[in-house]
Amino acid sequence: MRRLLLAAIFIAAILLVVVLSRSGEQANPSSSAPGFALHDVAHQIGIDFVHHRPTLDQRLDNIAPLIAGMGAGVSVVDVNNDGWPDLYFTNSRFGAPNTLYVNRGDGTFVDVAQQAGIADVNRRGEGVSMGAIWGDFDNDGLEDLLIYKWGYLQLFKNLGNLHFKDVTESAGLRQWMNSNGAVWIDYDRDGLLDLYVTGYFRSDIDLWHLKTTRIMENSFEFANNGGKNRLFHNLGGGRFEDVTDKMGVGSTRWTLAVAAADFNGDGWPDLFLANDYGPEELYVNEGGKRFVLQRAGLESDSKSGMSASLGDVYNRGRMDVFVTNISERGYLFQGNNLRLNFLSELGRFEQGATAGPLVDAGWAWGAQLGDLDNDGRNELFITNGYVSGDRDRNYWYGFSKVAGANGNLFEDAKNWPAIGTASLSGYERSRVLVNRGDSGWSDVASQVGVTDEYDGRAVALVDLFNRGVLDVVVANQNQPALVYKNSVVPGRHWVTFQLVGTRSNRSAIGAEVTLHAGATRQLQVVTGGVGFASENDRRLHFGLGSRALVDSVVIRWPSGTRQVVEHPAIDQFHVVREP
Amino acid sequence: MTENGLQRLWTKLGALDPRYLISFLITLILVLGQAFYGILGGYDRLAITLGVCVATELVLSWLMRGHIASLQSAYVTGLSLSLLLKPQTGLFWPFALGAFLAIASKYVLTLRGRHIWNPSNFAISLLLVLAPSRIAILSHQWGNHLATNAVIWAFGLLIVSRVRVLHVTLTYVICYLVLAALRSTIVSTPLLAELAPITGPMYQLFIFFMVTDPRTTVHTKRGRIIVVAIVAVVEAIIRLAGDYNVAALSALYPAPPILALAIVGPIAMAIDLMRQTRPPRAEVSGIRQPATTRP
Numbered sequence: 090m091r092r093l094l095l096a097a098i099f100i101a102a103i104l105l106v107v108v109l110s111r112s113g114e115q116a117n118p119s120s121s122a123p124g125f126a127l128h129d130v131a132h133q134i135g136i137d138f139v140h141h142r143p144t145l146d147q148r149l150d151n152i153a154p155l156i157a158g159m160g161a162g163v164s165v166v167d168v169n170n171d172g173w174p175d176l177y178f179t180n181s182r183f184g185a186p187n188t189l190y191v192n193r194g195d196g197t198f199v200d201v202a203q204q205a206g207i208a209d210v211n212r213r214g215e216g217v218s219m220g221a222i223w224g225d226f227d228n229d230g231l232e233d234l235l236i237y238k239w240g241y242l243q244l245f246k247n248l249g250n251l252h253f254k255d256v257t258e259s260a261g262l263r264q265w266m267n268s269n270g271a272v273w274i275d276y277d278r279d280g281l282l283d284l285y286v287t288g289y290f291r292s293d294i295d296l297w298h299l300k301t302t303r304i305m306e307n308s309f310e311f312a313n314n315g316g317k318n319r320l321f322h323n324l325g326g327g328r329f330e331d332v333t334d335k336m337g338v339g340s341t342r343w344t345l346a347v348a349a350a351d352f353n354g355d356g357w358p359d360l361f362l363a364n365d366y367g368p369e370e371l372y373v374n375e376g377g378k379r380f381v382l383q384r385a386g387l388e389s390d391s392k393s394g395m396s397a398s399l400g401d402v403y404n405r406g407r408m409d410v411f412v413t414n415i416s417e418r419g420y421l422f423q424g425n426n427l428r429l430n431f432l433s434e435l436g437r438f439e440q441g442a443t444a445g446p447l448v449d450a451g452w453a454w455g456a457q458l459g460d461l462d463n464d465g466r467n468e469l470f471i472t473n474g475y476v477s478g479d480r481d482r483n484y485w486y487g488f489s490k491v492a493g494a495n496g497n498l499f500e501d502a503k504n505w506p507a508i509g510t511a512s513l514s515g516y517e518r519s520r521v522l523v524n525r526g527d528s529g530w531s532d533v534a535s536q537v538g539v540t541d542e543y544d545g546r547a548v549a550l551v552d553l554f555n556r557g558v559l560d561v562v563v564a565n566q567n568q569p570a571l572v573y574k575n576s577v578v579p580g581r582h583w584v585t586f587q588l589v590g591t592r593s594n595r596s597a598i599g600a601e602v603t604l605h606a607g608a609t610r611q612l613q614v615v616t617g618g619v620g621f622a623s624e625n626d627r628r629l630h631f632g633l634g635s636r637a638l639v640d641s642v643v644i645r646w647p648s649g650t651r652q653v654v655e656h657p658a659i660d661q662f663h664v665v666r667e668p
Numbered sequence: 669m670t671e672n673g674l675q676r677l678w679t680k681l682g683a684l685d686p687r688y689l690i691s692f693l694i695t696l697i698l699v700l701g702q703a704f705y706g707i708l709g710g711y712d713r714l715a716i717t718l719g720v721c722v723a724t725e726l727v728l729s730w731l732m733r734g735h736i737a738s739l740q741s742a743y744v745t746g747l748s749l750s751l752l753l754k755p756q757t758g759l760f761w762p763f764a765l766g767a768f769l770a771i772a773s774k775y776v777l778t779l780r781g782r783h784i785w786n787p788s789n790f791a792i793s794l795l796l797v798l799a800p801s802r803i804a805i806l807s808h809q810w811g812n813h814l815a816t817n818a819v820i821w822a823f824g825l826l827i828v829s830r831v832r833v834l835h836v837t838l839t840y841v842i843c844y845l846v847l848a849a850l851r852s853t854i855v856s857t858p859l860l861a862e863l864a865p866i867t868g869p870m871y872q873l874f875i876f877f878m879v880t881d882p883r884t885t886v887h888t889k890r891g892r893i894i895v896v897a898i899v900a901v902v903e904a905i906i907r908l909a910g911d912y913n914v915a916a917l918s919a920l921y922p923a924p925p926i927l928a929l930a931i932v933g934p935i936a937m938a939i940d941l942m943r944q945t946r947p948p949r950a951e952v953s954g955i956r957q958p959a960t961t962r963p
């Protein structure tokens with residue numbers, strides 16, 4: 090009898106495994122309508138950008154699709170100061186042009202990169218683009234362009250009238266880096282934008298002329314043999330100085346993304362690094378004199394950080410960070426990280442991604458936090474998918490052969506199994522997660538119309554048509570870009586601020602804006618690059634929901650100036666100059 | 669240490685209850701893995717797995733056998749599961765259910781009074797096959813510190829030697845190496861890619877704790893050598909199927925050795941038990957039975 094009873098319990102436990110494994114397997118549809126819809130209008134508005142992946146040294150052919158799996162980037166800029174946001178896409182094959190789509194203001198765009206002199210940048214001997222960021226490094230009122238590459242960095246000065254001049258050499262920035270990320274940051278708050286550029290492969294590696302195939306990571310969890318990140322101090326007069334070692338920010342942890350903000354509230358911008366093959370890192374800025382690597386609860390959680398997005402996720406007045414990672418059924422569940430900022434209280438970040446669609450988004454890449462439905466809370470747009478090859482051939486098994494092995498084996502690319510035409514986490518759909526506050530996050534991607542299965546990389550949020558809603562632009566690897574035009578249900582208010590620095594850097598990068606409306610507050614920061622290979626609309630967009638009144642907006646400028654704007658009109662764009 | 673000192677240590681080790689040696693080894697792996705590589709991923713999962721394993725063993729041994737069983741094997745099973753199971757973030761039920769199923773399998777899945785699956789092998793295989801959307805297996809690496817690897821391999825070999833299952837470990841390793849070379853030739857992949865998996869921690873746990881479990885292997889030394897060689901062959905077949913993208917077997921690809929053992933182990937045990945006219949006893953058969961462990 091006891092044996093029978095035990096057998097029944099045993100079978101019940103097995104059935105419970107099946108039931109629990111299937112619970113929540115379906116996309117977690119929202120119980121209420123999402124309140125917005127996204128429609129791809131890229132071709133309709135004249136954006137026909139197709140990314141081309143790099144072609145590298147033949148000795149990497151066995152895993153070429155893996156190594157050449159990055160480079161599709163998108164950044165938002167108002168390049169001609171006409172009040173309409175423009176888009177710059179990066180390409181990654183020799184001869185394939187980058188594109189600058191200028192917003193005509195009538196709902197259409199035109200590519201002017203060739204005439205502007207910033208198209209033909211992917212050339213043999215010079216390297217290929219991995220992404221770009223815009224910032225007014227010389228405070229002349231025109232946004233300048235930094236292209237980070239697997240190759241030489243390139244800095245273009247905006248001359249106005251849609252013309253650019255390559256000033257890399259004179260700026261002291263002609264350095265070969267295998268970089269996948271960069272941010273503009275005024276780390277010493279002198280009013281001049283400095284530059285932090287991340288390294289992925291070591292900078293002594295020319296991926297088209299390899300001296301050795303021993304170029305890969307030496308660990309999947311604790312690699313420290315990546316390219317060295319570099320901090321360039323803006324000396325003024327168009328010149329930069331490498332102050333990496335002096336400032337202590339030369340991480341070699343295969344950084345894929347960097348985000349800059351004042352995380353600990355001391356008034357100085359810090360650096361948050363999302364590292365592939367290793368733990369995230371927080372470099373705390375000590376008065377502009379040096380950076381100190383702080384543990385901050387990040388050091389023991391080693392994953393594959395791909396993107397670092399910023400946002401005040403639960404309207405606490407704190408800058409949190411969302412970091413994407415890798416999950417694949419049966420093989421690996423790293424889970425994404427939502428780093429809730431408790432630095433002031435606890436001296437560390439707390440994990441906010443503990444369950445549901447927030448945790449597992451597949452092989453996730455770029456992501457952005459932004460209020461897509463204008464309800465006053467941030468949503469999350471996450472791109473996914475690594476290599477979409479043959480649907481019936483999966484490289485995960487081949488990948489697993491080396492993933493748990495000793496690093497000496499897989500540090501050499503020639504020891505990796507050939508991927509051929511197989512997929513690796515291919516054909517994954519993007520996720521659109523709606524923030525339900527205490528009720529968690531709901532994936533509403535299919536409900537709002539996001540059904541593509543492209544290999545998404547960079548995503549940028551921008552009010553492309555100046556309508557008071559955030560649209561979504563996605564750069565896909567080796568595939569066409571997407572422009573999702575957003576339609577928000579009527580009755581939801583918003584307000585947008587464009588900041589212009591005077592004593593601070595003119596781009597106002599690093600400025601924090603806290604909006605107070607009733608009992609709620611929202612914090613946003615002006616960034617000079619955020620996410621993965623992307624830069625958002627510099628204008629800060631706040632959704633207000635049904636609130637028809639904003640009590641005040643408090644601006645903390647990088648210079649330290651505090652400015653209060655009382656009762657700004659809603660449903661409008663405001664340009665605020667630093668007093 | 670002098671030669672005499674080494675001899676004395678060896679003798680003392682031999683006199684120890686072998687289950688203590690096994691417990692020591694897996695604890696060593698846990699401590700080193702956690703200290704250097706955070707391999708555990710959280711102490712909460714260790715507490716759950718260990719707690720459920722021990723509680724299940726206590727309750728079931730009392731209810732089903734009328735006495736409290738030694739908790740050594742529950743301890744080893746608990747540690748193995750907490751190290752090897754890597755579910756989605758925030759999920760703890762795989763540890764609890766896996767621990768229960770592992771220990772309960774010893775009382776349910778029996779033949780002629782003997783359980784036929786290694787407990788942790790059964791639980792991990794079941795979870796991987798039934799819940800791949802929620803559960804993966806250890807995919808960490810030990811890192812590149814040769815000293816850490818050397819310590820684990822040295823203690824591992826020493827202990828399986830004293831537990832008298834070195835022949836199982838060595839047979840498996842030799843078979844794996846030979847078959848890896850063969851697979852490399854067949855599918856034209858780099859030899860080092862095929863050898864790479866065995867340098868990882870999942871294999872070390874498999875080699876030292878799972879495939880060597882005397883309670884779930886056949887009773888003769890020759891038989892054990894043959895069975896473990898068959899395990900290696902089945903693993904090679906699974907791996908070849910993975911290389912050729914045989915979709916029907918895709919559930920087996922994340923952990924080929926563990927699933928190969930789950931397939932071969934109970935069949936071999938069943939055949940062995942059926943062939944015996946009476947339960948194997950070392951004293952009767954004249955064969956030195958290996959020490960008992962139940963990881």
